[in-house]
Amino acid sequence: MTTQNQENSEEACPAEGLLKLLAGKWKAQIFRLALEHPLRFNALLRQLPEANKQSIALALKELEEAELLVKTTIKQKPLHIEYSLSEKGLALVPIFRNLEQLANI
Amino acid sequence: MTTQNQENSEEACPAEGLLKLLAGKWKAQIFRLALEHPLRFNALLRQLPEANKQSIALALKELEEAELLVKTTIKQKPLHIEYSLSEKGLALVPIFRNLEQLANI
DNA sequence: ACAAGAAGTCAAAAAAATATGACTACCCAA
């Protein structure tokens, strides 16, 4: 039933899912940081001192599932994991900028 | 403290407030209907049969407070209240369309 | 061998967002 409603809602309004995703806590801030350079988990934790592991892990996972970020494992000496903007993520950038501009009015 | 964090968040990411607003339940759907014609409370209730008074009242109030909708009282025989897109609301339209397009990819 | 850093996961608690049902106030028509 809940799923049904969600589906109806999405059908009636395709932007809803994307909006909900981006509005989730820490997501917009993470997206914004991802514009600058690829992200790493613990670095992100340090850059968002009010956030916690779990929240960041969840945000990254959902942004990845929505295909806005891609996760890359870099097989080098200390073994890194990086999250960077996907093509879809890049396509979102100008829209995001427009939103920021509108928000400042 | 909570307020403080919210402020920090907004400072770090100006789009957040607008995103949170639009992602709130029924808001995107209401915004979408407002593109077509001015909205009236009970008509909206009928158009969104899964929603309830309270939610719609809240959504309209918040969209109005965010200055995306303007509320107009029409002093005529049965006394109507209309919600229509403000200038800011109109400025959001193309951004919203872009979001919808991106969501469909 | 032991500690420390990176990248997490899990269950449970707390906080925030939504929904429910009842109730209000105004105007109009029969």
Next chain:
DNA sequence: TTGGGTAGTCATATTTTTTTGACTTCTTGT
């Protein structure tokens, strides 16, 4: 004066999101 329509509000549930704190796994440095 009773009933119906419009436009809500209020207090209280219920649901969903977000946070907390503890624990895991893998790799490297000393």
